[in-house]
Amino acid sequence: MRRSMMFIPGNNSGMLLNADALGADSVIFDLEDAVSPAEKDSARILVRNAMKYLNFSGCEIIIRINSIDTQFWKKDLDEVIPMKPDMIMLPKSGTADHVKAVASYMKEVEEKNGVDRETAIIPLIETALGVENAFEIATSNSRVKAIFLGGEDLTADLRCKRTKKGDEIFYSRGRIVMAARAAGIAAYDTPFTDVEDEEGLRLDAEFAKGLGFTGKAVISPRHVMCINEVFSPTAEEIEYAMEVMEIIKTAKEQGKGAISLRGKMIDAPIVERARQTLEAAKSLGGIQ
Template sequence: MKMFRSYLYVPGIQEQMLAKAPERGADAYILDLEDSVPLAEKDRARGMVSKALPDIGRRTHAALFVRVNGIGTDQFVDDLFSVADVPLTGISVPKIESPQQIPVVDTLLKEAEKRRGLNAGSLGLIVNIESALGLVHVYEILKASKRIVGVALGGEDYALDLDITRTESAKELNYARQRIAVAARAAEVQAIDMVFPDVNNEQGLITNTQAGRRMGFRGKQVIHPKQVAVVNELLSPSEEELSKARAVVSAYEEGERSGKGAVALNGQMIDRPVFERARRLLSLAKDETRD
């Protein structure tokens, strides 16, 4: 399962932002044809995004996604095929609410792959959960296609659907975040945390990102370039974490060689789950170094 820390949204109608996208340092970019593009500008944005993608792809090794308009909108099919002939990691589809919607997307992506001469399943799919109905069905949605690589929480739309006010602490969204993180783990796809909307509140972003990481999120959507470095750092293992993990692995493996199922390290019991968690952290750090 490929993990990306930061997913930076780039408005598909902003030529300058599209041109500067590869300089922002994100692990993944989502070129947006949905919320950031007025209805009257949808056609122009499609052309701008399809033109910009090859250049962005040449200038960065980051993953490239396009967020299309939702299934059932007049723009959905045109959005998808407008980027079918350019280099792309995958598509992000908003407002998914049931597993029955996924075969519709899957069929169209197969046609797009055929047009480009790609193997079936080459294009990944990020599904966005933005309603109570989508949250109820999230695990079944994630199991509806093998091409699904991630699930993202749309915090603002979810709050709107529940008729609640989103606060800085985001405690009112904890259940949704935790349910998505658990479903993603069970389905073996990446859980992508919600946007933190206050781009001038760095401490709020730090607190929000740390809370998401404790829930199991290893990726986060961001809406401003200055959020990228903060998120990348917070979702990477720190040197202190890596040092502790190495000590745990070393102590446990030494204990195993002595026939012990658990060992003590600095007063803490180290058993198999603690060992596996430490080993997973070290593996994650190696993957990031290779990238």
């Protein structure tokens, strides 16, 4: 289960070296916003070499390439695809055609280099066009395993102020979650950018989880623990889910059509939520 995804600048050798020790489920080696045009080539090589010579067994590796309206994205893929990253993050994904173009070139690079598996894609949706096309993007290609909301660029595109409360991206958050769930894939929320505001971080993460997001990105190692905690099932949730599954099993054995637990009828949605809770807990090692 992927709860936290931490951005690491592709030109920061120190953070690259320690990427799997920062506690995040996934790390995003960023070749786009974090790297100036003059440093694109060197950052690309640095990331490639880090993946080639270091063992990142403790976390998933995602590469944020440059957007397809630049001259850099194909060079990014040429270098990193042979290293077999877990996912490619495509920034400024505005249409299904953007994803299809990248997927097509990824296939060419994989075949050329003898890569024996498809690298997944996570479109980063950070424009009004992308938000409105979220479902089409989510279903554009079989490589798409999740979609991701980028709040900073989105609010710039919307010409509004980015706030901690996030009212300005409420619609976009809902649209992203709805599109992802309809497509049967995961949805990841934008980072909370105030490194010092731990209370604000927790409130923002809990709100995102309440909307249905699978996890949340971070820009600082200081935020990882909180995000992992918020997006992990609690001991009480796991206990209740186990009770639900046990009582359903008993009801089936006894031929009962209706059953209650703690004074509440147990219906199909409750059973499904219990199943999801236990699945998440198992993937995180919380239960066997």
